[in-house]
Amino acid sequence: MKVNKRKKILVSGGSIAGLTLAYWLHQYGFEVSVIERSAGLRLGGQNIDVKGPAWEIVKKMGLSEKIRAANTTEIGIRFVDTKDKIVAEFPKDNALSMTQEIEILRGDMVKILYDGVKQDVTFIFGDQVKKIVEEGEGVKVFFNKREEETYDLVIIAEGIGSNTRQLVFGDEIKYNYLGLYCAYLTMERLPQDGPWARWCNAVGAIVFLVRPDNYDKTRVCIFFRSPERGYEKLSIAEQKELLIKKIENVGWEAGRIAKAIRQTDDLYFERVSQVKAPRWHKGRVAMIGDAAYCATPIAGKGTDLAVTGAYILAGELARRSNLEGAFSHEEAFKAYERLMRPYVTKAQRLAPGVPRLAYPDTRLGVAILNSFFSLAGSRVVKSIMQFFSKDKKQAKEEIHLPDYEVR
Ligand SMILES: Cc1cc2nc3c(=O)[nH]c(=O)nc-3n(C[C@H](O)[C@H](O)[C@H](O)COP(=O)(O)OP(=O)(O)OC[C@H]3O[C@@H](n4cnc5c(N)ncnc54)[C@H](O)[C@@H]3O)c2cc1C
Known part of the structure; x- marks a missing residue:
């Protein structure tokens, strides 16, 4: 053609x-x-x-x-609490795991x-x-x-x-603003990072997701719930300041991540819309x-x-x-x-319920979500995980790809 x-x-x-x-x-x-x-x-x-x-x-x-x-070298995802205790684990081959066959x-x-x-x-x-x-x-x-x-x-x-x-x-x-902001950055890898992605819910409707990469670094994603504020239009310096203030005192590895935010030159900050x-x-x-x-x-x-x-x-x-x-x-x-x-x-x-369900605001909400995660078969967890992984079974039937001939 x-x-x-x-x-x-x-x-x-x-x-x-x-x-x-x-x-x-x-x-x-x-x-x-x-x-x-x-x-x-x-x-x-x-x-x-x-x-x-x-x-x-x-x-x-x-x-x-x-x-x-x-x-990337990721072998699955672990949900951890703010003490880094594993509350649920979904290896790559689990139908509900967010980690897919080809992650790059x-x-x-x-x-x-x-x-x-x-x-x-x-x-x-x-x-x-x-x-x-x-x-x-x-x-x-x-x-x-x-x-x-x-x-x-x-x-x-x-x-x-x-x-x-x-x-x-x-x-x-x-x-269609989903009530969330997300930020991505890279930080130095530490021994606790390992080959698993770790998902941690913290108070303030914050989720940290840290994932191993194939360059011996750790990729960080921070999601937080917020009314729409136009943060994506701020300068990088302002975005950094806002993020650090947001996560500073919420526990888990927030201190380490805040330090990485200060140092990074590859911050990507967007509203989830x-x-x-x-x-x-x-x-x-x-x-x-x-x-x-x-x-x-x-x-x-x-x-x-x-x-x-x-x-x-x-x-x-x-x-x-x-x-x-x-x-x-x-x-x-x-x-x-x-x-x-x-x-x-x-x-x-x-x-239904996503993303609100996955980002509880209060300490109690976080504890409840973590207890749901620990019951890996619960409806809440299935609903959240299926949202991320639904394609594992369906992907091939999703759209018919025409065969356009290249002569
Ligand atoms: C730096 C960055 C990091 C991202 N990180 C993630 C991630 O970790 N996870 C995830 O799920 N998605 C991420 N995304 C979004 C993801 O790439 C897209 O959802 C998806 O791959 C669709 O790609 P796209 O090419 O349509 O848009 P994008 O990947 O967003 O690319 C748009 C491109 O257009 C360029 N551009 C913007 N405005 C103009 C303009 N006016 N003139 C010329 N060029 C312009 C941008 O610099 C960018 O290179 C990221 C996007 C970017 C740009």
Whole structure:
């Protein structure tokens, strides 16, 4: 399905969704540029899991063995109390475990995807789209630093806080804020970290999740319940100060984590919100990944949706391009939405009581939750764990992946 007359496509955002899209668009013969706002790839974050349709797609990309080789060393998850006493344990092979077959650091996944396309695609780092004007057969794109340029299409893959999406779709986009903030960072590994992920509930509706990585470091995630306060818009220094104040006196390893927050240069701090967009395309612009349909990290679906959406959008664009250069981007965008929408709707469905149940506020609430965790078969635990691990059985049947032929 090579497109003879090369169409120029700008992909904005160089992460999981944008890089997967760039790969497939290049395979089909499009001329692709990727613009990434950061000065280089953003490599922070904890584990992500690659499963179900995403696994099928990375196999088609010839990347599955590289991804498998970068697997983190995690063997399961332990729920611990603030004295670090184990209250429940879910090994990797337990159907309810959050630890999946293929766990890879988000940064490793980004690097693997980047290495797979860097030769074939133009990369622009450290700049971003300022304005988009559709005119005739193309889109004129104005940048913060570069000269303007005209493309056939622009695809937004900028993650949850996308600016370009705001320029194009404005107030159409709604957020379903789940009442949580999350922060990710890396810290030095200590002997107590071991090969298990540890989940600790602390007072103040705080959850610490520390996970081993394959670089002898420990990846930390802090979730806390809060009304929506716009914390994600603060400067990094302000975010650090807020987080440290929040966790300082809650026990467990909070002191150590606070120290790591002070020292880190890879803090990622976001609200946990789902993105609800009534449409994913407008004129010659479309969106993929978290920018279009963030399901939140607690759903464990970010990678699946990002990779699958990119694969389907590229395939549908190629299907509607012919050797003479005729091109129906509108039909392709519609087909992409038709195929992806049911999958996204399912992925964004929340289990009853989650996340409220998993983040009790008070000391008593924490004790009650821990006692529920210790009864691993209880309905509360099942509901929480199934939310994180539901795909283990269902992944393959979730969405039918069309076979787009690359000639
Ligand atoms: C630093 C970081 C750490 C993360 N850590 C985790 C984690 O530990 N666990 C988890 O489940 N999810 C994490 N996520 C989110 C996760 O990557 C996504 O949920 C999922 O993989 C979907 O990917 P995406 O490509 O749609 O969006 P993202 O991975 O969020 O990537 C968006 C990309 O677009 C770039 N960008 C943003 N605005 C612009 C702009 N205006 N112009 C150009 N580029 C722009 C960003 O710098 C980023 O590279 C993290 C995201 C980031 C950016």
